[in-house]
Amino acid sequence: MRFLIIGAGNIGSLYAGKLAQSGQDVTVLARGARFEEIQRRGIELEDAVSGERTQASVRVVDRFAPEDEYDVVLVILPKQSVADVLPALAANRGTPSVMFFGNNAAGPDAMIDALGRDRVLFGFPGAAGVPHEGAVRYIITSAREQPTTLGELDGSKSKRILAIASALGAAGFPVSVSTNIDAWLKTHVAKILPMVCALFQAGGRPEQLAADDEALRLMLRAIREGFQVLRANGVPITPRNHRVFEWLPGWLMLFVTRRMISGEAAATKLGHAEHGRAEWLLLADELRELIVKAGIPTPSIDVAFQHLGAA
8 A cells, every 4th residue: 555654753753654654655744853764764663672773765745736546544653743834735635635643522524524524534542752863762562552543434344444454463563443433532631631631640650650659540540530521521431341431440440550550561551651741731622622512520520620721
């Protein structure tokens, strides 16, 4: 497949590099120093588990022209930057599929208005990456923890979504195709935002958060409130295994969560949080809109958001 990756940050570089290494036709859109770096050195990746370093050669461009043709564009940008690329995406008619690959609690309307419903796909990475000595140091999460998740807006397992899933799977990413990707993304935001708030509360240090029962309890209460907000808006908690936050006893959920953020990989998985405050603030606003629609009190979310500056 012919891929264009818009976004040459850690996650965009990881997916571009892995896809290229697996034999896919990959082009990356980058600008400034990052354009020159990829043009000169390619993309360097470092496996955070094994320490193995690899290099991938990809084409790099600095614009997406109306006449350009790709099978799929992966837009891997912070949420607040997505609106900036919609005009260029709308002007291009040679690419039938555009996958917005990241956080979204507001739904697909802005993308549909710009591109038309048939061109819009959603996805979310099953990986984390941080810069490390000129490379992207990465972890690919397991299928059990969080696979790379893709979906059509209508929930179908279409030919194109399965082709993209196959390409990503061949590149080494466990992949799941969601039948309700909008609900999946909203559930993810309702879960991850309280976690990020708790991490900020702990000074950005996972090990300090793991030792702070008060912060962890606030986080878990806020997640439960967020799930109540989704249900009140008719959004099912997706995937189903996330419902554990609703019914598992608090003491056991506290134990599981503490172990999750105490592992050796936690620094890589959570390392992007402190650099993404602008995105977290925007997502907090999107969740706030759902809270207003639900019309239910969210005292724990209110307190948690203070740690983002989103009170």
